[in-house]
Amino acid sequence: MNGVEYVRMVEPRRLLVDFLRQDLGLTGTHVGCEHGVCGACTVLLDGLAVRSCLMLAIQAEGHELRTVEGLAGEDGGVHPLQEAFWENHGVQCGYCTPGMLMAAYGLLRENPAPTEQEIREALAGNLCRCTGYHQIVRSVQDAAERAGVAR
Amino acid sequence: MNLAKQSFQYVSRKLRPREDYRFLTGKGRFAGDLVLPKMVHVALVGSTHAHARLLSVDVSRALAHPGVVAAVTGEDLRRDTNPIPNYLETPTIREYPLAVDKVRYVGEWVAAIIATDRYVAEDAAELVDVEYDPLPAVIDAEKAIKPDSPLVHEGEGSNVAWHRRFVWGPVEEDFAGADVVIRQRFRWRRHSGVPIETFAVSAEWDEGTSLLNVWASIQMPQFEEQLAHALRLPVNSIRVFHDVDVGGSYGTKRGIKHSILVGYLARLSARPVQLVEDRLEYMRGGGAHGPDRVFYAELAASREGLIKSFRLKTIDDNGAFPGRSPMQMGKPLGAIVGPYRINSVEYEGVAVTTNKTPQIAFRGFGQSPTNFVLERMVDRLSKEVKVERIELRRRNYIHPEEFPYAIPSGTTYDSGDYPEVLRKALESADFPALLRFQAEARERGRLIGIGVSGCVEPGGGNAMFLSLLNPKNEVTTFPEGVLVKIDATGTVSAQISFSSAGQSHETMIAMIVGEQLGVHPDKIRVLHADSLSGLPTQTPVASRMAIVAGTAAYHAAGKLKAKMVRIAAHNLRIPEDDLEYRQGKVICRSNPKVEMGWDQLVRIAHKQFHRLPISEEPGLQAIHVQQVPSGGKLPTDDGRVHMYPCYSFSVHIPVVEVDPETGLVKILRYYVAHDCGTVINPDVVDGMVIGGIGHGIGAALYEEFVYDEETGQFLSQSLMDYLLPSALEIPPVELTAHCTPSPLTPLGQKGVGEGGYMTAPAAVASAVEDALSGLGVTITELPMTPDRVFRLLESAQTHKGV
Numbered sequence: 001m002n003g004v005e006y007v008r009m010v011e012p013r014r015l016l017v018d019f020l021r022q023d024l025g026l027t028g029t030h031v032g033c034e035h036g037v038c039g040a041c042t043v044l045l046d047g048l049a050v051r052s053c054l055m056l057a058i059q060a061e062g063h064e065l066r067t068v069e070g071l072a073g074e075d076g077g078v079h080p081l082q083e084a085f086w087e088n089h090g091v092q093c094g095y096c097t098p099g100m101l102m103a104a105y106g107l108l109r110e111n112p113a114p115t116e117q118e119i120r121e122a123l124a125g126n127l128c129r130c131t132g133y134h135q136i137v138r139s140v141q142d143a144a145e146r147a148g149v150a151r
Numbered sequence: 152m153n154l155a156k157q158s159f160q161y162v163s164r165k166l167r168p169r170e171d172y173r174f175l176t177g178k179g180r181f182a183g184d185l186v187l188p189k190m191v192h193v194a195l196v197g198s199t200h201a202h203a204r205l206l207s208v209d210v211s212r213a214l215a216h217p218g219v220v221a222a223v224t225g226e227d228l229r230r231d232t233n234p235i236p237n238y239l240e241t242p243t244i245r246e247y248p249l250a251v252d253k254v255r256y257v258g259e260w261v262a263a264i265i266a267t268d269r270y271v272a273e274d275a276a277e278l279v280d281v282e283y284d285p286l287p288a289v290i291d292a293e294k295a296i297k298p299d300s301p302l303v304h305e306g307e308g309s310n311v312a313w314h315r316r317f318v319w320g321p322v323e324e325d326f327a328g329a330d331v332v333i334r335q336r337f338r339w340r341r342h343s344g345v346p347i348e349t350f351a352v353s354a355e356w357d358e359g360t361s362l363l364n365v366w367a368s369i370q371m372p373q374f375e376e377q378l379a380h381a382l383r384l385p386v387n388s389i390r391v392f393h394d395v396d397v398g399g400s401y402g403t404k405r406g407i408k409h410s411i412l413v414g415y416l417a418r419l420s421a422r423p424v425q426l427v428e429d430r431l432e433y434m435r436g437g438g439a440h441g442p443d444r445v446f447y448a449e450l451a452a453s454r455e456g457l458i459k460s461f462r463l464k465t466i467d468d469n470g471a472f473p474g475r476s477p478m479q480m481g482k483p484l485g486a487i488v489g490p491y492r493i494n495s496v497e498y499e500g501v502a503v504t505t506n507k508t509p510q511i512a513f514r515g516f517g518q519s520p521t522n523f524v525l526e527r528m529v530d531r532l533s534k535e536v537k538v539e540r541i542e543l544r545r546r547n548y549i550h551p552e553e554f555p556y557a558i559p560s561g562t563t564y565d566s567g568d569y570p571e572v573l574r575k576a577l578e579s580a581d582f583p584a585l586l587r588f589q590a591e592a593r594e595r596g597r598l599i600g601i602g603v604s605g606c607v608e609p610g611g612g613n614a615m616f617l618s619l620l621n622p623k624n625e626v627t628t629f630p631e632g633v634l635v636k637i638d639a640t641g642t643v644s645a646q647i648s649f650s651s652a653g654q655s656h657e658t659m660i661a662m663i664v665g666e667q668l669g670v671h672p673d674k675i676r677v678l679h680a681d682s683l684s685g686l687p688t689q690t691p692v693a694s695r696m697a698i699v700a701g702t703a704a705y706h707a708a709g710k711l712k713a714k715m716v717r718i719a720a721h722n723l724r725i726p727e728d729d730l731e732y733r734q735g736k737v738i739c740r741s742n743p744k745v746e747m748g749w750d751q752l753v754r755i756a757h758k759q760f761h762r763l764p765i766s767e768e769p770g771l772q773a774i775h776v777q778q779v780p781s782g783g784k785l786p787t788d789d790g791r792v793h794m795y796p797c798y799s800f801s802v803h804i805p806v807v808e809v810d811p812e813t814g815l816v817k818i819l820r821y822y823v824a825h826d827c828g829t830v831i832n833p834d835v836v837d838g839m840v841i842g843g844i845g846h847g848i849g850a851a852l853y854e855e856f857v858y859d860e861e862t863g864q865f866l867s868q869s870l871m872d873y874l875l876p877s878a879l880e881i882p883p884v885e886l887t888a889h890c891t892p893s894p895l896t897p898l899g900q901k902g903v904g905e906g907g908y909m910t911a912p913a914a915v916a917s918a919v920e921d922a923l924s925g926l927g928v929t930i931t932e933l934p935m936t937p938d939r940v941f942r943l944l945e946s947a948q949t950h951k952g953v
Contacts, residue, residue, distance in 0.1 A: 091174050
């Protein structure tokens with residue numbers, strides 16, 4: 001989990017998201033619908049964006065997980081993706097934000113220079129009720145451009 | 152006058168909202184994140200019937216389940232709490248957090264369990280035995296007002312909770328003298344804010360201090376007053392923390408019954424209690440649905456299309472308990488003529504109870520549906536009098552030189568330039584090019600439509616509808632208090648007294664205080680005081696925070712500037728009127744070389760009483776409690792009243808394509824011009840406008856709480872049944888701003904939180920109707936789901952004999 005190994009005994013029925021939030025105290029990951037539609041609970045499992053409300057904690061045994069708390073930049077400051085969301089105000093209430101960041105992170109890993117349509121398709125599984133997505137899409141575009149310049 | 156050109160140091164300039172940082176790093180503090188020692192968790196048992204007598208609720212098996220701490224039913228609440236206050240004061244309607252005697256909607260809570268763990272609480276909830284005696288249900292408001300309808304509350308003798316007719320001006324004469332009269336029925340179906348965070352509340356009873364501490368994801372005026380009343384506690388025994396981040400609200404996060412229940416359970420169990428709704432509970436039993444209306448509209452006009460009079464009857468389905476929701480029929484009266492010069496208005500409102508989940512406040516407080524009706528009627532008039540719809544709007548718009556403009560229902564609009572905003576929208580869309588695109592696409596058989604709709608957006612929350620709908624409310628004060636202080640080391644902080652749900656209030660307050668004091672906003676701390684240490688507030692409803700809290704912050708900081716000038720005058724022995732506060736210093740106007748700097752002023756104020764003017768208090772702190780600018784008078788007997796102070800305006804131009812095979816509507820492009828006066832933070836304003844459009848597109852095309860007409864069963868229980876638009880459904884939005892400052896606020900700011908949602912449903916409906924214009928179809932019902940559009944297409948083809 002974000003580079004740290006945890007050994008915990010859990011009930012088989014415990015959802016991964018409840019394990020993260022309650023057992024590990026990582027409340028950055030949020031619960032929105034508990035049936036895999038809203039994407040608020042998106043985390044990275046071995047680098048791939050997954051719904052932590054649709055997984056049991058025990059299914060994560062032996063895998064590498066990353067949440068918003070593990071998204072800091074190499075210097076310990078904010079990650080360029082977070083920086084881009086801040087610069088473009090891709091946030092309002094902040095509830096969908098961690099899931100949105102993890103989905104965007106997953107997208108940019110696979111496709112470092114996505115088109116606007118590709119961004120919208122990749123984020124279509126993450127619902128936001130505040131922004132109308134415009135500033136979120138712009139944030140991801142900006143992050144991709146920044147990374148492109150950095151390369 | 153154009154204040155936008157006035158050069159501000161911070162206001163209207165780009166500044167990254169400070170709140171964003173904690174949200175982006177996973178450090179938000181949401182109500183469901185809170186962990187308290189020995190905390191227990193609530194699970195709820197919801198009614199499986201829309202309407203039934205409760206014969207028995209037996210919690211004994213649940214209580215015996217290991218880990219269960221307590222289990223309660225409506226009888227416990229009836230004995231130990233007062234009913235939830237209801238703004239209409241209907242005599243026999245008694246709502247408790249858990250059902251008493253009857254259940255009145257599917258999902259209504261009948262029992263609550265607290266246990267050491269939510270999983271255990273839910274296991275135990277399945278062990279509660281409930282015996283129901285089903286009754287016939289009514290879920291259609293027009294059927295509910297008929298004499299033979301089942302009664303939701305027998306004691307009332309009727310399902311009509313409120314009914315009143317207002318006539319403002321010579322309606323009869325204007326209709327009699329009109330060349331053209333149009334009549335149309337409309338249906339606005341039930342949807343709501345549906346935030347990604349459900350409602351969450353935690354409470355602990357501190358026995359040592361007799362204080363109930365509450366952390367809730369609320370956005371609600373009078374929350375602690377209602378909680379105290381229900382729990383039979385003095386208000387100063389309840390402390391509501393407002394430094395809780397609310398994960399989206401849009402008016403709907405009220406949760407009063409949740410909070411009463413949790414407060415009750417916390418005292419009962421002597422342990423901290425947390426309730427986090429699951430998605431099903433939010434959708435079904437949370438009581439957070441929005442307006443659900445049938446309209447009968449009539450418009451009288453001249454042959455040239457000049458509108459004379461408007462008649463509107465609204466039948467609003469409040470669901471099982473009319474809490475604050477009937478008030479949502481009142482706010483639209485503050486802008487009932489929209490942007491148009493209309494001489495007279497008749498408005499009839501009927502609030503109806505049915506066997507649906509209770510309705511609550513939602514973005515725009517009832518005005519989005521009214522604007523949908525008015526704009527649809529103007530489109531119909533355009534066809535009737537054969538005056539092109541844009542030209543027709545221009546002919547009827549209030550002219551910029553007519554402001555301040557009094558409308559028939561008693562409200563005065565502060566300022567605006569509607570023709571100019573319309574012109575900017577058309578220009579931004581390159582309207583002639585759009586028409587060419589549409590014509591070419593149509594030749595190839597594509598159903599392309601262009602919508603044009605405007606909306607006047609009241610802001611400022613002068614909630615005079617409270618007294619209008621129920622004279623016993625007699626309330627004219629809607630205050631907002633802000634404290635600004637400069638501490639002994641010279642750092643600045645400000646305090647607001649409400650929680651925020653994504654509106655970036657901390658940034659807004661910091662920018663205004665920073666502008667006044669000449670201090671960079673990023674150096675100003677903004678805190679959310681709790682309900683006991685805070686100042687009077689009406690909370691962030693009705694797009695009021697830039698207007699009322701912003702003005703309070705402006706004046707509180709202004710008081711500090713004035714005090715620093717007094718301190719400098721005393722010490723420099725220069726008259727106050729020869730001194731001026733500028734950028735953290737006090738400077739002598741007649742001799743600018745003479746000045747007193749920030750550090751010295753702060754030191755004198757905090758540490759050197761011997762250098763303070765006589766009768767001056769030590770320190771640098773100032774409170775300003777701001778009443779809503781303008782208004783403050785009760786309604787007249789015929790129901791005329793001045794409501795909100797500031798009036799924003801926007802015009803939306805969506806371009807849509809309808810798939811004739813499936814009825815699916817796709818939005819291709821979206822153009823907006825809007826005017827909310829002086830913008831405080833441009834990125835925040837853009838986000839509010841586009842986010843509101845997101846809700847409006849949902850309302851227009853996707854979102855609907857569906858009930859089975861026979862059984863009253865609720866069919867939209869999950870986000871798979873209730874469709875929220877994603878990044879693929881909401882198109883990129885092209886925004887153009889205009890600025891007509893408000894004369895009522897110190898910076899010229901107006902409200903902006905609701906206009907996107909108020910305008911978009913009308914605009915998208917107008918676009919879909921335009922796409923189907925060859926078929927003679929009139930859009931009168933939302934949402935325009937593929938099914939509904941397909942049926943419209945079918946009936947049009949049947950009529951044409953195709």
